[in-house]
Amino acid sequence: MESIPLVHASLGERELAAVKEVFASEWPAGQGPRGKALERELAGHFGVGEAVALSSCAAALHLSLLALGAGPGDEVIVADYTFPAPAHAVRYVDADPIFADVRADTGTIDPEAVADLIGPRTAGVIAVDTVGLPADYAELKSITDRHGLFLVEDAACAVGATYQGRPAGALAPVACLSFHGRKGITSGEGGALLTGDQALAANVRLRSSFGIGGIAEQARVIGLPIPEFTETGYNYKLSDIAAAILQVQLGRIEELLDRRRTVAARYAELLKDEELVTLPHVPDDRTHAWQSYILMLDPGVDRAAVAADLRAQGIGCGHGTWASHLQPVYETDQKCPVSADLFQRGLAIPMHAELTPNQVERVVDVLRAALRAHAGPHTA
Incomplete structure (x- = not known):
């Protein structure tokens, strides 16, 4: 595999x-x-x-x-x-x-x-x-x-x-x-x-x-x-x-970025009708470097179980990034509810300049199966 x-x-x-x-x-x-x-x-x-x-x-x-x-x-x-x-x-x-x-x-x-x-x-x-x-x-x-x-x-x-x-x-x-x-x-x-x-x-x-x-x-x-x-x-x-x-x-910035853009565009095309995820949003006045590709899962999806399925199939994934205020080192009473929600629902899937079209399609196929397997009864 x-x-x-x-x-x-x-x-x-x-x-x-x-x-x-x-x-x-x-x-x-x-x-x-x-x-x-x-x-x-x-x-x-x-x-x-x-x-x-x-x-x-x-x-x-x-x-x-x-x-x-x-x-x-x-x-x-x-x-x-x-x-x-x-x-x-x-x-x-x-x-x-x-x-x-x-x-x-x-x-x-x-x-x-x-x-x-x-x-x-x-x-x-x-x-x-x-x-x-x-x-x-x-x-x-x-x-x-x-x-x-x-x-x-x-x-x-x-x-x-x-x-x-x-x-x-x-x-x-x-x-x-x-x-x-x-x-x-x-x-x-x-x-x-x-x-x-x-x-x-x-x-x-x-x-x-x-x-x-x-x-x-x-x-x-x-x-x-x-x-x-x-x-x-x-x-x-x-x-x-x-x-x-x-x-x-x-000297290779544009070459490597073009490859990442291609991967991001293919993910967006393959996942555009997937109701259990929200795709990354890029406002019209800026462009993305695609250091990561983070999906937001429907709240009813068991993210940990989806990640376990992906990793069992040899596909790397992660939680995305952190809600810093929730980290124990800071011990703050501050509330950042949007950040906390994104931290709980984010799932990073493979993103780098070496991904092939076949690999992108395989990631999406395995992801779709995992989403269906681990969606709650009242999810979208």
Whole structure:
């Protein structure tokens, strides 16, 4: 029985060749020549002034909050329906995450919920491009500008998506990307911070390298420069090995995204008349990066049983993403009912650029049988 994984990285010979070049060079570590080249290419691709290559999107979120001055006593409003990295980052700087509910149709942060949560301690907002779909940035930017708050775009899942004709990653003054293995482009792990603010980028770059700046550049200076630690920094550098992989992947964005779009379109065609699921909704003013394909099951369907059937047939699946406010680590009295409902009903089915038409059809056939087998007596 053929296994159809939930996710699969599209890495091949071109990426291997790039890695071999780094092996033959004198600098495989972070902030070397390949990393600097990647930063220039990222800035050019996304049309922003500055890009800082980092070890993860979580690192980018953490450093962005430090550079923006968030800290103890502050509240930062975060999207609730997401992997809880934004809320974790807020905790890293000893501020308090405040969870905003999401739109029922898109799963993206609800601007009205954001507006209702703003108080005297609010410092800013972290919006999330939920599993690859950009949030409502026109409304969010209007709200944050009106109240003098910062706005950060968590575009971890959204490389290749657009909002009102602009690329995800360039929709807020600061944006954070992920290059984790299940993202649209990947180096296994990795991330980047994008911004038009040169001073903020310099702050982030310094803090990402222990607070001493680029050692590779200093090593080429004649004499014996001795770096000085001017900030309490972190080891958040991206290796030149990973940067070389990402240079290749960056050139493949449209190719890989086109394949994901084809898979999403085929799922939509095959499932359009299935009454027991709700398909992903993409508003007319944006496009989806299809990092994941999440169906919302009818409330009467036993999701766990459906997942068990899929996995028994070798088909990967998952719950989708999290309602962050329900996670034990946060112990909050906040209620985000839309997010909680999506968290309970979501089912992620295989989505990656390596899926074949036959595999997509098999996923749908097995899914339909499982839905029928595990639907309650009063379901649609």
